[in-house]
Every structure is written in structure tokens, then in C-alpha cells.
Amino acid sequence: MYQYDTLDKEFLADRSAEFRGQVARRLAGELNEDQFKRLRLMNGLYLQLHAYMLRVAIPYGSLNPTQLRKLAWIARTYDKGYGHFTTRTNLQLHWIKLADAPDIMDHLVSVDMHAIQTSGNCIRNVSADPYAGATAEEIDDPRVWAEAIRQWSTVHPEFTFLARKFKIAVTASPKDRTAAKTHDIGLHLKRARDGSLGFEVMVGGGLGRMPHIAPTIREFLPANRLLSYLEAILRIYNRQGRRDNIHKARIKIVVASLGVEEFARQVEAEWEKIGTAPDLPDTELARIRGAFAPKTFEILPAVSEALEAARAAEPAFARFARNNLKPHKQPGYGIVEVSLKAIGETPGDATSEQMEAVADLAERYGQNDIRVTHEQNLVLPHVKLDDAPAVWKALAAVGLATPNMNLVSDIIACPGLDYCALANARAISVAQNIAAKFADQDRAELVGELKIKISGCINACGHHHVGHIGILGVDKKGEEFYQLTLGGSGAEDAAVGQALGPALPYDRVAGAVDTLVDVYLRERKDGERFLDTFRRTGVAPFKEAVYADAN
Amino acid sequence: MPTRIRLLNGAFALVEDPFTTVDDDTAIPPGDVIISLTRFQAEGERLLAECRKVGVRLESHEEVEALTYDLPRLAVVALVFPKFLDGRAYTYARLLRERFGFKGEVRAVGDVLREEAGYMLRCGFDAFVPADGSTPEDWDRATHRFRHVYQRSVDGRSPAYVERGE
Numbered sequence: 189m190y191q192y193d194t195l196d197k198e199f200l201a202d203r204s205a206e207f208r209g210q211v212a213r214r215l216a217g218e219l220n221e222d223q224f225k226r227l228r229l230m231n232g233l234y235l236q237l238h239a240y241m242l243r244v245a246i247p248y249g250s251l252n253p254t255q256l257r258k259l260a261w262i263a264r265t266y267d268k269g270y271g272h273f274t275t276r277t278n279l280q281l282h283w284i285k286l287a288d289a290p291d292i293m294d295h296l297v298s299v300d301m302h303a304i305q306t307s308g309n310c311i312r313n314v315s316a317d318p319y320a321g322a323t324a325e326e327i328d329d330p331r332v333w334a335e336a337i338r339q340w341s342t343v344h345p346e347f348t349f350l351a352r353k354f355k356i357a358v359t360a361s362p363k364d365r366t367a368a369k370t371h372d373i374g375l376h377l378k379r380a381r382d383g384s385l386g387f388e389v390m391v392g393g394g395l396g397r398m399p400h401i402a403p404t405i406r407e408f409l410p411a412n413r414l415l416s417y418l419e420a421i422l423r424i425y426n427r428q429g430r431r432d433n434i435h436k437a438r439i440k441i442v443v444a445s446l447g448v449e450e451f452a453r454q455v456e457a458e459w460e461k462i463g464t465a466p467d468l469p470d471t472e473l474a475r476i477r478g479a480f481a482p483k484t485f486e487i488l489p490a491v492s493e494a495l496e497a498a499r500a501a502e503p504a505f506a507r508f509a510r511n512n513l514k515p516h517k518q519p520g521y522g523i524v525e526v527s528l529k530a531i532g533e534t535p536g537d538a539t540s541e542q543m544e545a546v547a548d549l550a551e552r553y554g555q556n557d558i559r560v561t562h563e564q565n566l567v568l569p570h571v572k573l574d575d576a577p578a579v580w581k582a583l584a585a586v587g588l589a590t591p592n593m594n595l596v597s598d599i600i601a602c603p604g605l606d607y608c609a610l611a612n613a614r615a616i617s618v619a620q621n622i623a624a625k626f627a628d629q630d631r632a633e634l635v636g637e638l639k640i641k642i643s644g645c646i647n648a649c650g651h652h653h654v655g656h657i658g659i660l661g662v663d664k665k666g667e668e669f670y671q672l673t674l675g676g677s678g679a680e681d682a683a684v685g686q687a688l689g690p691a692l693p694y695d696r697v698a699g700a701v702d703t704l705v706d707v708y709l710r711e712r713k714d715g716e717r718f719l720d721t722f723r724r725t726g727v728a729p730f731k732e733a734v735y736a737d738a739n
Numbered sequence: 740m741p742t743r744i745r746l747l748n749g750a751f752a753l754v755e756d757p758f759t760t761v762d763d764d765t766a767i768p769p770g771d772v773i774i775s776l777t778r779f780q781a782e783g784e785r786l787l788a789e790c791r792k793v794g795v796r797l798e799s800h801e802e803v804e805a806l807t808y809d810l811p812r813l814a815v816v817a818l819v820f821p822k823f824l825d826g827r828a829y830t831y832a833r834l835l836r837e838r839f840g841f842k843g844e845v846r847a848v849g850d851v852l853r854e855e856a857g858y859m860l861r862c863g864f865d866a867f868v869p870a871d872g873s874t875p876e877d878w879d880r881a882t883h884r885f886r887h888v889y890q891r892s893v894d895g896r897s898p899a900y901v902e903r904g905e
Contacts, residue, residue, distance in 0.1 A: 195887050195899045202885045226823065227854060309824065339889045339899060345861035346833055346892070349826025426830050431799075461838065465891055472900035 189252060189557060190335050190479040192300040199342070200297045203304060207231050208290035215287060232278075232303030233289055237609050240284040243306040244296060248316035248334035248358070249277030249560035253547035256558055258299040260543035266292055270539040273528060275600060275651060276355070277315050277560040278306055282607055304342060309350045311341035311422070315357045317365050318559035321480060322569035324517035325361040327379050332477045333387075333414060334358045336468055340415050347422045351429025352437035354422070367562055367678035369393045369402045370654055372439045373421060378408065385411040391421060391451070392443030395648035399684040400440040405452035412473060415466045420459035424451070483555050483570055488520025492573035498580075507629060508580050508591040513573075522573050524554075526566040526583060527590040527598065531623045534616050535601045536564035538588075545586040553579050563600055563639075565593070596638045596705065597623035600651055604644030604661065605668075611644035613661025613668035613694070618642050621698035626705075635705055638718045639677075654678035656719045657701060658685045668694045674704070674730060675722045689731050700734045707733045743846065744875050746865040751875035751882075758794055758815060760848075773817050776801050779809070787812055796848070803831040803839075810841045818864070820849035829862045836863035836893045856881035863893035 192200075214224040225235075232243035244259065251259075259279055263271045266288045272280040284292065296302055305312055316334040320326065337356055341347070347354075357366040360377035368374030374390035386408040393402030409417050425439045428446075443451045468476075499506040514523040526546060529535050538546075546566055550558045553575040559567040566588075571579055583589040592598045599622060602608065604615030619642055626632045641655030645662075652658035658673035669691035676685030692700055705718070707730050712721045722730065741756045760773045767774070767786065773794035774782070786793050794815025795806060806816065816835055818828035828847070835841040846866035847859050853873035860882045867878065889899050897905075 193903070195902060199885060199887045199889075199899075202887075206884050230854075309826075342889045343857075343885070344890055345858045345888075346829045347826070348858055349824055349829065349855075423830055427827060431825055431827075468900055469904075471904060475903070 189250060190331070190476065197297075197300065200300065200302050203231075203302060203343075204290070204293045204297045207293050211286060211290050228289075229307045230304075231293070232306030233284070233286075234307060236282065236607055238607070239282065240286055240289065241607075242281045242284045242289060242292060242303060243274070244279045244281070244301060244303050245306045245313045246277050246279060246301075246560050247338045248314055248320075248331055249318055249562075250316075250331065251558040251560065252556050253551045253558065255299045255301055256543050256547040256550070258295060258301070260540035260547070262292055262295055263543070264540040269541075270537055271543070272534070272603065273536045273538060273560050273564050273566070275562050275564060275602075275649065276306075276313055277318075277562055278313055279560075280603075282603075307353075308348070309352050309354075310348045311337075311344065311350075311354045311356065314338055314341065315355075315366050315371075315562060317359045317361055318561040318567045319361070319365060319514070319523055319569060320559075321482065321557075322516055322521075322523050323361055324515065325363055326377075328360050328377055328385055329477075329480045330358040330360040330375075330377055331480050332473070333375065333377065333411070335476050335479070336415065336473065337418070340418070340466070340468075347426060350422070350426055351431050352434070352439075354425070354439065356418075362680060364678075364680040364682075365561065367651070367654065367682075369680075369682035370395055370399075370651070370678050371402065372425075373418070374402050375414070377411070380408060387411060387414060389417065389421075391455075392440040392448075393682075394438050394440040395651055395653050396438065397435050397646050397648075398440070399648070399653040400444065401682045401684065402440075403443065403448045405443075405448060405455060412470065413464070413467055415468060416462050416464055417455070417459055419466045420455050420462055423458055423462075424454050483557075485518040485521060485570075486572070488518075488572065488574070490519040492520060492576070494574040495576050498577035502577070504584075504591075505577055505580050507633075508589055509576065511591040511595065511633070512589075512593045513576055516570065518570075520573055522571050522576055524568040524571045524576065524579055525561075525593045526568065526588050527592055528565050528588075529592055529598045529623070530587055530590045531597055531627050532620055533587075535599050535619050538566070539586075542586045542588055545582060545588065549579055549582055563598065565598070591629065592632060594637045594639065595632045596626045596635050596640060596701075597632060599623065599640045599642060600655070601642040602644050602649035604642075604650075608644060608649075610647055611661065612646075612663035613644050613670065615642045615644040615650055615659075615661060618659060618661070618670065618694070618697050622701050625698045625702050635709065636717055638705070640701065641676075651678060652676075653684045654682065655685060656717075656722070657704060659697060662691055664691065670694065670697045672697075672700060672704075672734075674727060675719065677719060681719075686727055688727060689735055692734075703733050704730050744867040744869065744878055745844075746860065746867075751878045753875050758792070760796065760817070771814065773815055776805060780805075783809065783812075794844070794846075797828075797831060799825050799827040803834050806835075807839050810835070810839055810843075813841075813843055815844040815846055815866075816841065817846040817848045820847060820851055823850045823852050823855055825850075829858060832859070832862040832864050833893055853877045853881050857884065861888070861892040861894045861896070 357371040376388040389406040390402035512525040554568040555570040599619040601615040601619040605611040642659040643650035643652040654676040672688040673685030771792040792814035796817040
């Protein structure tokens with residue numbers, strides 16, 4: 189894992205000192221709330237319905253145990269003893285007092301953390317494959333480039349006041365766990381025939397009111413030219429991004445209105461003029477790469493006797509292993525998914541006690557490595573299969589062993605009306621109702637992979653457009669209604685979902701999902717996921733069943 | 740006489756502004772003036788022939804490339820921030836310095852706030868008309884807040900990756 193050096197640490201200390209000064213000016217009345225707003229939003233501090241919310245950056249979703257323990261301690265000391273992991277792999281603390289915020293920032297800095305660029309119209313926290321360094325699928329470690337982007341984008345002099353926020357994801361596997369094509373820029377690391385590394389560059393994805401799947405503007409960009417190419421894209425965007433209409437301000441609108449070919453042509457022309465000045469020298473790339481050197485793994489048999497014995501003895505563990513234990517590149521190791529989607533709980537929430545338990549496990553069994561996924565779960569990427577039963581037991585003791593990865597109850601939901609001033613409708617309780625319908629684990633496993641994503645308003649923070657089943661809360665004359673879409677995906681087979689029909693009232697949503705699942709189970713052919721069946725049959729059988737119920 | 744904050748030899752100072760900023764509906768007074776791009780395109784030639792200094796005020800929606808041909812004859816390019824959130828002028832300033840080699844004054848006007856001092860300095864601005872009553876001391880503090888930077892830019896500061904190698 190990348191270790192912050194003196195330079196990185198001093199940078200964060202300076203930033204925290206600046207923030208402390210700004211808060212002091214606000215508390216002393218030198219700044220009114222309006223003047224303070226633009227300052228606090230440079231450091232992830234939002235004013236929400238009930239209190240200040242602080243969004244802590246977790247660059248490319250990567251944490252060490254010390255950091256996670258500190259987050260747990262901050263949540264217990266300054267908040268209500270829990271935090272919320274977001275789809276940008278950040279952590280939100282929802283009940284912050286303004287006077288405490290500077291101290292919280294200093295505590296974050298003490299473990300090399302911060303809240304830089306977690307809000308505002310700048311380059312936001314970069315995300316990367318949560319299985320980086322652990323999966324056999326990847327051709328190289330995407331974190332090297334995510335870290336390079338983190339540094340390059342930090343307090344960038346030219347690109348901190350863009351037309352709108354800007355999100356970048358990096359993946360290096362054919363199976364996309366970052367939703368790269370829904371990002372402003374998605375980068376897919378590839379190897380050319382001659383063995384050299386490069387990126388497929390996808391630009392102009394995004395959700396919100398007008399969902400777009402990012403088209404590819406360059407098939408292969410030599411990896412060491414990444415930063416100059418990003419600079420070219422950002423410069424085109426800074427100049428041409430619309431500033432007259434906040435809903436048309438993302439880069440997806442620039443790409444769509446110019447057309448992909450013309451946009452790509454302009455980027456290439458600008459890139460040529462920029463030259464290599466912004467690119468990192470090979471020595472710096474090598475330094476960063478060294479920080480992500482592969483872990484030392486023991487030579488172990490591919491099959492663990494301890495694991496197989498536990499499977500046979502404990503059906504509950506067998507279920508956990510089936511759903512939450514993923515293949516590792518190293519024989520005898522596994523990737524453990526820690527579900528933050530316990531039935532009846534808020535998706536993405538973790539208590540301080542739970543965070544500490546995961547930190548302990550990472551230390552004891554997981555090579556000090558923890559990841560946050562954009563699907564709002566945690567990952568222990570390097571666990572010996574022999575240790576998996578012990579990890580499971582410890583997770584179960586704190587309510588973190590829900591065996592539902594990628595199943596119907598592994599739902600993405602935004603905070604919704606319960607927390608967010610923008611929301612039209614609740615999202616969390618809809619997720620809870622659906623999860624409760626599928627509390628029977630056998631049935632959930634029978635259904636298999638099914639990604640449900642819920643947003644409480646058109647801004648689409650819950651990514652509903654790319655849910656296999658997407659659910660969007662709307663306000664109809666003061667009542668909460670929900671529009672359902674089917675067939676979306678944020679992965680390598682990215683697509684925007686298709687509307688099912690008229691919006692449904694709050695109390696009919698979970699039942700409708702149940703009906704959709706019944707249709708799928710009736711219609712599916714061998715090996716088809718819900719998404720595959722829908723793409724084959726189209727919307728008709730699903731629509732008929734849901735609205736027949738209504739009559 | 741009006742003033743602006745100037746960066747001279749690395750120090751900020753409040754200095755008198757010899758330029759009169761003239762809008763499009765006002766007759767051009769004698770002396771050095773800053774005028775709009777449209778007016779410059781119509782009257783620039785005549786004004787320059789009168790042996791006075793001329794600057795152009797570029798709105799954020801105008802293309803900086805429109806000036807390149809005339810840059811050696813301009814004393815000032817004033818880049819407008821209609822609101823601090825509109826960051827197009829950062830790109831224009833950078834292009835003026837890096838790509839077009841402009842050596843004259845690049846002035847920040849409009850919604851110019853001390854919190855943005857660091858970004859402006861790094862992009863090549865060297866004159867500032869603050870909208871928040873801030874002083875040269877405020878600008879000095881604001882631009883010395885960070886001991887390190889992560890990118891190459893116009894100001895010539897060594898980015899972190901260069902510092903690390905030293």
C-alpha cells in the first residue's frame with residue numbers, strides 16, 4: 189500500500205490548518221453561512237437536514253487498519269457511533285458539530301486522511317477496482333495509476349472550479365467492479381501485443397437526470413502519458429462545459445453535443461499541444477509502483493482442508509463461503525467480502541464496533557489491507573483460506589457476515605429523504621423492505637445475482653439507472669412514488685435501464701420486486717441471471733405481471 | 740486613483756492602477772485603457788497608434804485564442820471571473836503564459852477572492868482586483884499556505900515528484 193511520505197503529510201497538515209482558520213472565521217462571525225459555504229465545500233463539509241455532514245475521502249477505497257480504527261474512533265467521539273460508506277468509496281459522518289470539524293480534520297491527518305475534493309466542482313476522489321492486487325483477472329495493479337491521479341488532481345490549480353464535479357475510475361480487469369462506464373472518465377488498463385501497458389479511455393459516462401454510458405475515445409493510450417491526456421480532457425471540459433444550466437453541466441453533455449469523434453479529435457489536438465510536461469517521470473511511476481508491490485504470500489495448497497471441514501460442519505459458513513468468498517490470484521488465499529447490507533439495516537452503514545472488528549481482522553488475517561467498494565461493502569482482499577472460518581466467526585459476532593454478495597438484498601441506496609435535502613422520497617426503508625422480502629437465504633441464492641439500486645431523487649446517487657432493477661423515488665403531490673427500471677448495468681456490460689411502467693406507491697415497491705423476481709424464475713433459461721433473462725424477453729412479461737397485480 | 744494588488748518579484752503590493760477600464764458605451768478617455776475584446780477588435784489599431792498602453796478585458800465565454808495575434812502589443816489581459824465558481828479564466832491564464840508566451844500583466848477581475856489566490860498565482864496571474872477587500876498581506880498568506888504542490892504549472896514551483904528526487 190502507498191505510504192504517505194513527509195511531503196504528502198505536510199501537504200495535509202497545511203490543508204487542515206487552512207480549514208481550521210476558515211471555521212474560526214465562521215464561528216467568530218467574520219463569515220456568514222453563505223460565504224462559509226464555498227469554503228467548507230472544498231473540504232467535504234455539507235449542511236444537511238439535521239446537522240453538518242463530513243465526507244471523508246478514501247482514495248481508491250483503500251484503507252489500512254490504523255485508518256479504519258481512527259474512523260471508528262472519530263465516529264464514536266464526534267458522531268453517533270457509526271458512519272456511512274458511499275458509492276464513491278468515501279465515508280460520511282452525518283451528525284457533526286461545526287466546532288468539532290477542525291479537530292476531526294486533524295485526527296484524520298494524523299493517519300494520512302483528509303476530506304479534500306469530496307465535494308465541489310472539482311476532480312473527486314478517484315476510485316479503483318476493490319480487488320486490485322488480489323484478483324487473478326487483472327493485468328496489472330490499477331492502484332498505481334489511481335495514486336498518480338490522486339496526486340495530480342489534488343488542489344489542481346487549473347481544474348478546481350470546473351463546470352461540475354468530475355469523477356474518474358480505474359480498472360485493470362475485464363470484469364468491471366468500478367462502474368467505469370458511468371464515470372466522467374473510465375480508464376481500463378490493458379496490455380498491447382508488444383507487452384506495453386496502456387489505457388482504454390472512456391469519457392462522458394454519468395447518471396443523474398440524463399444517464400449516459402461512456403463511449404471510448406481512445407482504444408490505447410500509452411500508460412506513461414496518462415496525466416497529459418487527462419489534462420487535455422479536463423481542459424476541453426473546463427472551457428466547454430456548460431455553466432448556464434447545472435443539469436447540463438457534466439462532461440457527458442459536451443461529449444454528446446460535439447459527438448464522440450469530434451470530442452476525441454479536440455482532445456487529441458489539445459494533447460499534442462500540451463506535450464509531455466504533465467506526465468510523471470518513470471522514476472516517480474516506479475516509486476509509486478513499488479509501494480504497491482505484491483504482498484508476500486505463503487505457498488499453500490489450492491484446497492484448504494480447514495475450509496472444507498468448516499464447510500461440511502457449518503451450513504451457515506458454507507453459505508457465507510459460497511457467496512462472500514471470492515477467488516484470489518494466489519493458491520490457498522481468498523478475497524473476503526464483508527457485507528454492509530445486513531437485512532433490516534441501512535445499506536453502507538457501519539458502527540464503530542464493526543469498523544474496529546474489520547480493522548482487527550485485517551491486521552490478524554488480512555495483511556493490513558481493507559477496501560471499500562462502490563457497492564458500499566468492505567473487502568478483506570488477502571485472507572488465507574485456512575483462516576476463512578475464523579474470519580467468518582469474528583464477522584458474524586458483529587453482524588457483518590450477511591452472506592448476500594451480489595444477491596437481491598445487496599442493495600445500493602442513497603441516504604434519501606431521511607438525510608438528504610434534495611431527496612423526494614425515502615430510499616433506505618425501501619431497501620430494507622425489499623431485503624426483508626428476501627430474508628429467506630435459500631430463495632435469495634436461488635435467484636442469484638440481482639443488483640437493485642435505489643435513488644431518492646433524480647440526481648441518481650443510488651445509481652438506479654444501472655440497476656438490474658432500478659428504483660427512483662419521485663414526489664407526486666406530496667406523496668412518495670417510485671419509478672422502476674429494468675435491465676440496467678454499471679459493469680462491463682453497461683446499459684441504462686428501461687422504464688417498467690407508471691410509478692408505484694411506497695407500499696407496493698417491495699411487492700413489485702417480488703413479482704419481478706417470480707417472472708424471472710418462471711422465464712429464465714439455464715445459467716441466465718435476472719439481467720440476461722430480461723435482455724432476452726424484453727419488458728413485456730415483467731410489466732404484465734406487476735401491473736396485473738395492481739388491478 | 741484606483742489600485743490593484745500586483746505581484747512583483749515574488750512580493751504582493753497595493754499599487755496604483757494607471758489603466759482606466761472603459762465599458763463599451765463610454766467614450767475612450769485619454770491615457771492607458773482596458774477595453775472589451777469587441778471594442779479592441781474595432782478600435783485597437785487606432786488606440787495603439789496613439790502611443791498609449793492598451794489592455795483587453797476577456798469575458799469567461801470568450802476565446803483566449805482571439806487575442807494571440809495581438810498579444811505582443813497588449814500591456815494587460817484582464818480575465819473576468821463572473822463568479823468565483825466559473826473557473827475558465829484559470830485555463831486562459833495558463834494558456835496565455837505557457838502557450839502564447841504573454842509577458843504582460845494578467846489581471847484577475849470580477850469575483851476575485853483571497854481563497855483562490857493560490858490557484859490564480861499558479862496559473863500565471865500577476866495582478867488582482869479583489870472583490871472581498873483583501874489586502875496584499877492576505878494574498879501573501881494565502882499563496883504561502885502550502886509547502887508543496889503536486890503539479891507542474893506556470894509558477895515554476897517544483898512539484899512533489901521533483902522535490903522527492905532532490
